Amino acid sequence: MSSSDIVLGPNQYGKAEVRVVRVNRETPVHTLVDLNVSSMLRGDFTECYTSGDNTRVIATDTQKNTVYAFAKEHGITTPEQFLLLLGQHFTGQAEVSGGRWSAESYPWERIRVPGPDGTLTEHEHSFVKSKQEIRTAALTIADGVEHLVGGFSDLTVLKTTGSEFSGYPKDRYTTLPETDDRVMATDITARWLFAAGAEGQAAAGAVDFDAVYARVKQIVLEQFALVHSLSLQQTLYAAGEAVLGAIEEIEDIRFVMPNNHHYVVDLSPFGLENPNEVFQAGDRPYGLMNASVTRRGAPARPQAWEWIAGFC
Numbered sequence: 001m002s003s004s005d006i007v008l009g010p011n012q013y014g015k016a017e018v019r020v021v022r023v024n025r026e027t028p029v030h031t032l033v034d035l036n037v038s039s040m041l042r043g044d045f046t047e048c049y050t051s052g053d054n055t056r057v058i059a060t061d062t063q064k065n066t067v068y069a070f071a072k073e074h075g076i077t078t079p080e081q082f083l084l085l086l087g088q089h090f091t092g093q094a095e096v097s098g099g100r101w102s103a104e105s106y107p108w109e110r111i112r113v114p115g116p117d118g119t120l121t122e123h124e125h126s127f128v129k130s131k132q133e134i135r136t137a138a139l140t141i142a143d144g145v146e147h148l149v150g151g152f153s154d155l156t157v158l159k160t161t162g163s164e165f166s167g168y169p170k171d172r173y174t175t176l177p178e179t180d181d182r183v184m185a186t187d188i189t190a191r192w193l194f195a196a197g198a199e200g201q202a203a204a205g206a207v208d209f210d211a212v213y214a215r216v217k218q219i220v221l222e223q224f225a226l227v228h229s230l231s232l233q234q235t236l237y238a239a240g241e242a243v244l245g246a247i248e249e250i251e252d253i254r255f256v257m258p259n260n261h262h263y264v265v266d267l268s269p270f271g272l273e274n275p276n277e278v279f280q281a282g283d284r285p286y287g288l289m290n291a292s293v294t295r296r297g298a299p300a301r302p303q304a305w306e307w308i309a310g311f312c
């Protein structure tokens, strides 16, 4: 085999997990955004890999510095908006044809302290981390097209009834008893693709990313609570269908939902009945549901999802 039979495959490089905390101190009531940003550049960087020529390589250190400088110069309104700024900045450079910018956003809420009349009020500059879920965003720019994906991970939910599972095929390896009443629990990870063009509109302020985020989260939680579930898959689809029905800016929503099993403990050795009251919270293994809910006829945009682990 000659060395010309070996070529560089798909590649990207950048700075991973730039931790940036932006405080807005314009008024005594400070606000805080806490992000973990990654910047990955794509372009013709072959010479760097094959001959060590760094002429075209925008240093990962420069990418990191750009994140901090942009946080100062532009502020951080939403993770989506911040990634659009970064992506458009880097693809404006001759060496860069595309890339992927992603962020996790960690929520903080104000600490509540007694006010002058004793009622609890929100403190102006003290915060407590409030991790119900982690907000995520990812922007891929490929072939001049922006693919913007919002999302969240690890929204942990549980319902104590209103969930069944039965009617599945039985074979000699099946031991699972059918149930018409079980605990259902999962850690919901969701990612939604904004309709093509939404990014451009967003730059003009037409998409309120915070409002979309709040609505998606509320709808997903509502569906989990309100749908009488025949399976976790059915609940997943109902959540996706409701989101697409309510929010036209979203064209595809994808979920990862582990089935956090809760096993009814056999208390009969102790002469005790256990009508769905005492459970062993399972750890591993767990069921795992992974599906996309999309609009019929929506264009396939695989580039939006490449490099996002765990989503089909």
Ligand SMILES: O=c1[nH]c(=O)c2[nH]c(=O)[nH]c2[nH]1
Binding pocket: 165, 176, 230, 231, 232, 233, 259, 287
């Ligand atoms: O909601 C469920 N879906 C399944 O596919 C499945 N399989 C299983 O063993 N339990 C469950 N629960």
